[in-house]
Amino acid sequence: MFSKSQLALVIGAVLAVPAAYAETTKVDEHMVVTGRDHGYKADTNTTAMRIEATQLETPGQVAIIDEQIIDEQRASTLGEVLANDASISAGDKSRNRERFKSRGFDLQVLRDGRKHWSHYKQPIELLERVEILKGPSGLLYGTSAPGGMVNMVSKKPTHETQINFSQDVGSNNHSRTVLDVSGALNEDKTLRARTVLSKMTEDSWRKYSDGSEHSTERFVGGLFVDYDFNDDVTLSLHYDNTQDKGNVDSGAYIVDGNVVNGRDHIWDAQWSTIDNSSENIGFDINARLNDTWALTTGYNYQDFKRQDIESFPDFSKYQSQGVITHGGSDRKDHWVFQTAYTDFVGNFDALGMTHQLLLGANWLGYTYDRNQTSFNKVDVKPGEPVPTPTPKAGKPRISHSHYDSYGIYVQDMITFNDQWQALAGARFDETRDEGRKDNALSPKFAVIYHPAVNGSIYVTYSESFEHQREVSGSEYVNDGEQLDPRRGKLYEVGTKWNLLDDTLYLTGALFDITEEGRTISEEVGGGKKKLTQAGEQNHRGAEVGAQGNITEDFSLSASAMYLKAEYVRHESYQGNRPADVPEFSASVWSRYSLDTGTDMNLGVIYVGERYGDASNTFKKDGYTRVDLGVSHTHKYDDKLDIIGRLNVENVFDTDYLAGGGSTSKSYPGAKNVTVGEGRNFMASIQFRY
16 A cells, blocks of 8 residues: 555645646747657667677667666666566566566676676666666676676766756555766866665565565665866776665465465565665776777675575475465575776777777676574464574574686677678686686677668677586585586577667567586486586577657657577476566557657556476466556756656556466475566656756
8 A cells, every 4th residue: 555645745746747837838848859859769888899889780689778768667676677678587586686587598787897796676776777788798798698688887977967856656655765966076077976865665565464564675875976087087986885675575376377365465474574785886997098099997896795584485284284384594695796897999990991899808706605594493374473483403504605707808890891890709718616717718700781871780699608616416426526617609680770860779680599508417327316418498589679769759669579498408397498488578668748748658568478487387377567657847947847757557457477486396386476566656756957
């Protein structure tokens, strides 16, 4: 439910904006043009090749969700943003984090081009846009899954003073306040800073057995500073802190397609909580060395702590005895993620061709510590509160791990003439893990043909790798053997076009991705096994996308994907489809602008039928979710805009199952399945100076 007084106040403010606007004597045309300038279309990206490249020069699919869409949807987590791209599917949300798949493979996260530890819901308030890089990224980013990566691009300080204040309230006592202030700190504007502060609280629409509600409280603060030493050298500093505390909701229990005990029932203990704390601090230097070469280098230190108190409900006795077994633990995790990189980019002519050469190196240092105390198990009937846990006798489980990963890479973007370009590159990686070394070489090749100045056709081959540890277990005859990295290989052909005077961007691709080196356990006799890497997974499909203005008044961001995915060789899942990977999916977000300064939004998300687990023992029905939004911008004066907005998510109150699910032979059905929220509302008032 929502706080009626808060919601009424903001809705009143939203409705008052058009009324206040009606009192003005004329339409301010400048305000209307400002609202249409964004248009959802981004012409460049920084993720795909670590150089500033146009979309038409990028031999691969890169979808960009910019600040305009994020703002219109009032998104607060990365998952809400990624729902705008059909190639991304959502996984489970246990431990209060979001998991995703890209083209059916696990998705990894970058922050400003660096690996980012993301075992928590990523806040959006610090970002200006999200870039979705599809396909293997081993050349530039090292160990990664073959489906793709997401780069979260942080906000930058501005030369001119900008102040943005917003207040959201909505269903389930949702409240979010955001203040974003940016500008120059000296007269010549060589020193600039931006600070972002956000506070959010909300309850869940689901309840625990004792009637209490799942609640979340999150604080986000960030500071970004740029200093120009001269026209050629800029130092950028950043610091941000996220504090996220909430109760635990690991999802629903599904049997024969039915949600047991109702959609709003939380099976976890009412005392279950997760407290996340993440800090990032670092710097970047951008320097033009001469007319040919430029240098970028940077470092980031991420410190992430989590206290996880959970009961982990077990349904093994539910059918026979009507009780749920709660055990769980008090677990403290501490990750330190250090990243550093140095890139040299040269632009020069040689042998009658133009080259954009990238020479780079990066390092990732990973450290993890865990201290875990387990709880004694207790059986509880559904509907009864779970007693306060008692710790098991004995010492806590304490573990420590560390590894370092080093990579060097070279990439050359060659322009032969106005029609033909080629890209070639290779990367060498070494991972040092507790005295062991693991090496990998990752190539990438592509050819781009421009049949016209507004279009391109490309063919690309690229690889990725995922570092594997050693075989562990006395039942294996090769116990202690170092496993080779898993390899991802992509073949892709695609095309991209800028149409309607470069206001509309269309793209399409056919792709084939194979991941080799998955482990398979083989019987060798005498009760022994051997762990081999003969496993293989293949995903092939097609995707299309459109972003930009269809007309001066109508903007669109749309994507669709068909995906055939299966375990080609696997000891348990051969021939199966991976979990939470639909065969067909689509997403549309649109805006229609009226001359009065009012914008109308329509969003449609379709997720097809998919299996809920890798064993393919249960299916989730396909669903269509429709979202609506309306906003009005009142130009108070030349510098101040007042925007009122009302959003309705899941307009038709559609019942659906989202990501997640785990099955076991000890109980029927599946647990940890995320249930989609019904119709909910969000009202916002924003002051933009």
